[in-house]
Amino acid sequence: MASSTPRATPKSGRQRDKAWKYGIPGSKKGEVTCTECTKWMTGGINRLKYHLAQIPGYGVEECSKSTPEIIREMKAILAENDMQKEERQKTKEAMVAAMNPTLSTSGPIGHTRGRQSLSSFGDNEGEASRTRVRSNPNFFVPHNVPGAQPSLEGTGWNREKHEQTKIAASNFWFYNNLSFNAANNVYWEGLVNALTVAGKGFKAPTCHDFSGPLLETTVKNTQVVVDDQKRYWKRKGCNILSDGWTNGRNRTLLNFLVASNGAMVFLKSIDASNEIKNVETVCNLLDGVVQEVGVENVVQIITDNEATYVFAGRMLMERHPTITWNPCAAHCLDLMLEDIGKIGWVKKVVEDARSVTKFIYNHTWVLALMRKHTNGKDVVRPEVTRFASHFITLQSILSAISHLK
Structure with a gap:
């Protein structure tokens, strides 16, 4: 018999789980009460799923009030979650291999952590048990395993040499006019870690290497990721x-x-x-x-x-x-803005705004005066299409109308 306790509105993103219709969140994180048997437990929504699915061995008693329909539903949710985790792990491993085939997750760098086997995820017609194994490969070479970057004491590197290395990297960066945001790219960190592992004697790849064998290797690794993604097309x-x-x-x-x-x-x-x-x-x-x-x-x-x-x-x-x-929805909106811009009074407003912006941006001293009053903000906001730019600019002029006056 379901509890008459009123349902609390889930607050967090995790509480949007389908299983929350059978649980009432508690006042503290991880607390939940089963609506079927009114049992209180900790451990969050996952433990509630095992409780309702009547799967023993997960630190929670089996629900005495769970119906066969609820049991099948919870087992299906758990099986789907398991499958999604495995798919994400396979995609991640394929991306790691594509980024640097020399970094293997099966050696001392990667490590595997076993999980207890789940019982019966099928319905009453057939039972199938499966072992959930979660791989946790390091995306880059860690610094606490054999073969990783040695400590500063072991290599003799000092702060001065580190600064010289950073200057050499910045020279390459600035000479090639690279964006500063490129330093946040995951491949840049992978390059630095791979260079520290390579050690002395490593020779920089040449232009021929990049355009030849390295390019072919990258294409093959990328194709592996694409082929892995194609499996979802059929499913x-x-x-x-x-x-x-x-x-x-x-x-x-x-x-x-x-x-x-x-x-x-x-x-x-x-x-x-x-x-x-x-x-x-x-x-x-x-x-x-x-x-x-x-x-x-x-x-x-x-x-x-x-x-x-x-x-x-x-x-x-x-x-x-x-x-x-x-x-395409974006193209639909663009065509709508184009048609709106053809309306007589709208067209007149757009032309007036264009005259104002042309006057401001064609006179340096006026532009400097405007930016002084708008705290450096511009009123012209270029967008992907000119029709969107017109209306975004109108909005900018309206928000800065007092400063423009």
């Missing part, structure tokens, strides 16, 4: 995104990307400069990509709102009834 379906643009040589290029399981994969780019841009041609191009990914794997195709793509998308849906076509 969970995927969306195909098409983006067309024209480069500096007036070549019409079509990029195709595949989104699935929260990740995006660049599939390929097609040079459509020599193709006649009509409905049938675009439809055939989209159909070719669908065939490559697999008709049974594709859920929808997303393109921009040009008339050619609209009719091509409808034609494609006639060929493959299981696939839907949808316009």
